[in-house]
Amino acid sequence: MLKTFSQQDILGFEQRYRTTFVNSLAGYKLPVLIGTINTTGVTNLAIFNSYFHLGAHPPLFGLVVRPDSVERHTLNNIRQTKLFTVNFVDDTFFKMAHQTSARYENGISEFKEVNLNEEYFDGLNIPYVEESAIKIEALNLSELEVKENGTIILINEIKQVTLKENCISRDGYIDLPSQNIVASQGLDAYMKTELITRLSYAKPHKAPDEI
Numbered sequence: 001m002l003k004t005f006s007q008q009d010i011l012g013f014e015q016r017y018r019t020t021f022v023n024s025l026a027g028y029k030l031p032v033l034i035g036t037i038n039t040t041g042v043t044n045l046a047i048f049n050s051y052f053h054l055g056a057h058p059p060l061f062g063l064v065v066r067p068d069s070v071e072r073h074t075l076n077n078i079r080q081t082k083l084f085t086v087n088f089v090d091d092t093f094f095k096m097a098h099q100t101s102a103r104y105e106n107g108i109s110e111f112k113e114v115n116l117n118e119e120y121f122d123g124l125n126i127p128y129v130e131e132s133a134i135k136i137e138a139l140n141l142s143e144l145e146v147k148e149n150g151t152i153i154l155i156n157e158i159k160q161v162t163l164k165e166n167c168i169s170r171d172g173y174i175d176l177p178s179q180n181i182v183a184s185q186g187l188d189a190y191m192k193t194e195l196i197t198r199l200s201y202a203k204p205h206k207a208p209d210e211i
Helices: 005-010 015-025 075-079 093-100 110-114
Strands: 032-037 043-048 051-056 059-063 083-088 133-144 152-163 181-187 190-192
Touching: 032 075, 032 110, 043 075, 075 083, 075 152, 093 110, 133 181
Parallel strands: none
Antiparallel strands: 032 043, 032 083, 051 059, 059 152, 083 133, 133 152, 181 190
């Protein structure tokens, strides 16, 4: 039996119920851990489920940050240094990744609090998650403010990718399920992924082939 909710119905929901309801409607997403460091050398680690592709030429991605009406350590650090890391989450440490969403005080490193290890490459002073199988070095290019709700979209450039060679297909496809990368829904649901198949490039009047 179907049930319809009007916008007025949704706005009338209890606040936490409404937040869970609307967040769940966004469907499956990729949770990532954003690693940053401030100008005094304190590292920060925070889980985001708003990572999204923007383009391949040049390689860009977006990240949505909630309004900065309260202190946002990740946003502040990115504004200070511009460089940060994106670390994919697998099924061996998703609970620790989730714990980074707790509101730790400024000056406390979530790496230490949730028992994930910092890792550094090429002499750069930006922390990666050692446990992550797929890691990105990113440079923040600009910010876009969404005037309707005050959120901020960060526009970022991929500077370097580190991953296991055996998860890359000959055509460049990165097989996330082979690395047990988890998906998320809403703010608290995590799930394993399974590849059904890959389909050939779609052309008019021709059914796609499995590849």
